[in-house]
Amino acid sequence: MLFLQLAKDRYSVRSYVDRPVESEKLAEILEAGRVAPTASNNQPQRIKVITDANGLAMVDECTPCRFGAPAVLLVCYDKAVCWKRKFDGAASGEVDASIVTTHLMLAARDVGLGTCWVMFFDPAKTAERFELPANIVPVAFLPIGYPADDAKPASGHSQKLILEKILLK
Helix, strand or coil: CCCCHHHCCEEEECCCCCCCCCCCHHHHHHHHHCCCCCCCCCCCEEEEECCCCCHHHHHHHHCCCCCCCCEEEEEEEECCCCCCCCCCCCCHHHHHHHHHHHHHHHHHHHHHCCEECCCCCCCCHHHHHHCCCCCEEEEEEEEECCCCCCCCCCCCCCCCCHHHCCCCC
16 A cells, blocks of 8 residues: 555554454554654564453553554653653653554554554553553554454544645745
8 A cells, every 4th residue: 555545544443353463464564553654763663462351451541542552652751761861851752643644543453453542541540450661652642453343534634734724935
């Protein structure tokens, strides 16, 4: 699939079939996250793969947005590893984790799976439930699975601004 078509075809899946994601497909998706660009190539991304019933129940405690997906990736970053801008000390962690999450989403679509980027969660509760060390910051849950037959893009999915509206002059 050509990249632009892949990017246009991807949408937030909010309904999944009850079918496990093959480990080979998860490995390919995770590889896309591993090779994603990060600031100064510091690679602060940390990803928790959640496929067991107990882990999925913990996801459900942290967010109502798993949508029945059989697998979830918890994408985080390590505060101790991310690059910091010398001018103001801004850290790259959230941006790096977002780039990684984008790679994961597109890789999942490329292997026939659906995802939904979930930022609607309580970070403190997530860190507690998944026993994340203090230096690990959760950024996104990424439910992954086979879209249900009734899964479809949200009504406004294809409504994009024209290019002139997003370019600064």
